[in-house]
Amino acid sequence: MASATEIDAMRRALQLARGGPRGLNPQVGAVILSPTGDVLAEGFHRGAGTPHAEVDALSQLPPGAAAGATAVVTLEPCNHTGRTGPCAVALLEAGVSRVVYALDDPTDAASGGAARLRSAGVDVESGVERDAAAALVHDWTHLQRTGRPVVTVKWAQSLDGRAAADDGTSQWITGPDARRDVHLRRAAADAIIAGTGTVRADDPALTARAEDGSLLENQPVPVVIGESEVAPDAAVHRHPHPVILARTRDLFVVLADLGARGIQRVFVEGGPTLASSFLRAGLADEVLVYVAPVLLGGSRLALGDIGVSTIADARRLRVTRIETLGDDLLVVAHPHETTPDPHGDA
Template identity: 60%
Template sequence: MRHALTLASRGPARGSHASVGCVLLDDAGRTVAEGWHRGAGTPHAEVDAMSKLPAGGARGLTAVVTLEPCNHWGRTGPCAEALIEAGIGRVVFAVEDPGAHSGGGKERLRAAGIPVDEGVLAAEVAEWMRRWLIAASLQRPFVTLKWASSLDGRAAAADGTSQWITGTAARQHVHEQRADHDAILVGTGTVLADDPTLTARGDGGELLPLQPLPVVVGERPVPIDARLRQHPRGLVETGTRDLRAVLSDLFARDVRTVFVEGGPTVAGELIRNDLVDDYLVYLAPTLIGGPRLALGDLGVDTIDGQRHLSVTSVTPLGDDLAILARTQSGSSR
């Protein structure tokens, strides 16, 4: 299973399809073939592995897969059916497919008389697939909320200036995170105040190969001369402040991960509505004071209402720190 997970890591890091790995074993436990999913429209991991065998070569083999074989028709056929037709003798997988339409593969396999073992290295695989699993189960993109602040929690000086609180290493790390998400989301207030490009760029200012889809939340239109209108992925203007509706629409557009760089209003609204899965905070060793807090009102009126997080990593970036935290339940509602 660990080797299947290694194979899965070769698949695309972004997009609507899970990165899955599969290893086919004979009765002696020897690897006969292996495969992984390369992206939308390509063979799934199980089919990719079986395609490397001669006709009838999969009969009686054990398929070890990181994710429960799918049970639906999409751009490709159901893997459960493909395994049955190939005569696979046994299936072992790590985590269930939470998809309303794609799940149920294990029941289909068992109904066909194929033994199925589940839960092998489930925690390890689920952690690696965490973004995709949360998106699939909640039917909305996985949301990473980012902000940069001083030690005293300020995101800007009293006059609104904020460039730059953090150093170059932290800012480059932000660009890498942008490239690692399907979409980047801000409010119209941020667009009007900062005129950002929201592109993912390298050390030399060059555009990185993977760019996030820019999404602007709010009812006001983006100015016609805004730099954001030159973004290589185009621009999504939501025309609404309803963040649940926005995320639902993005999910329908095959967006599975969203990087939020909006101001305190958007950030606070996401938190209040339990729509944040990861918090990425860049903390600079500086003090600013004043009213410009990184977060707006969270609806916490008493200390018993504070929102507890679990810190998963602290990474030094020059003089700054990148703190990654998540909701203690591991997912949002």
């Protein structure tokens, strides 16, 4: 059983892991403890091609300093050679006598480090702070399993299910609290997706902004889906990140391409047509609906055809959270076949 010192070290390793970049590799942190429980070194994975967390921590120690030490790591030490060597071997060569880790590596290529360490006589314990570690790498794990990012589909609507008035005006259906929440969620995503129709009609910046209009620190990569041209002077071209123009209507192709780029989570905010397309294709892992206490009537529905022709085909969702945002409501839901996001609907 892990000691209180090791549990504290794991929590510190999780903090360190969050400092690493999101992408094709998981965020991982490590702490090296002396036989008496003192912290000898800390490390985290700083990006593709750089030393993994365990090696990053070991590199801060002189040769032999880790003999008899305990390595506390958020993810099972890897057992494969890629751009860097196996972390399991690095720990063995450093003379570490005990390894405590949180989460088994879910990939076939890199798993097996724990077994390799045990076979060499190292005391190995797994599952320490497993839930926190799983939440940290949830999006990466989803990418490894499916080959595509986690997809959040968002829309705002009136109480009677309209996205706009009959003349097409839609700005400020919801209030400032809801809009603030949307921008924070944009900032938490790796990419934001809109369709060419929305870009032509509304000229959105696709940025994450504070209430004063300034840009938040984290900005999602803008992605525009569709076969139509995007005007050279469109606001999206002034985004801090170069826009990805996906000139196809095949959402599976788009998401596979984004996954190959290391994009782990996307925020779909492109109007009723695009939202309906993701839902119809069964690609929504999370649904966010901002409901304003207004009535608009008319034909501008928040959703279009999602492939439901009879009540038996209804897309059943599990509501996981309802939040009051000023005068508005936020409903967070997940398809029944999709595992809810352990980040707490972030």
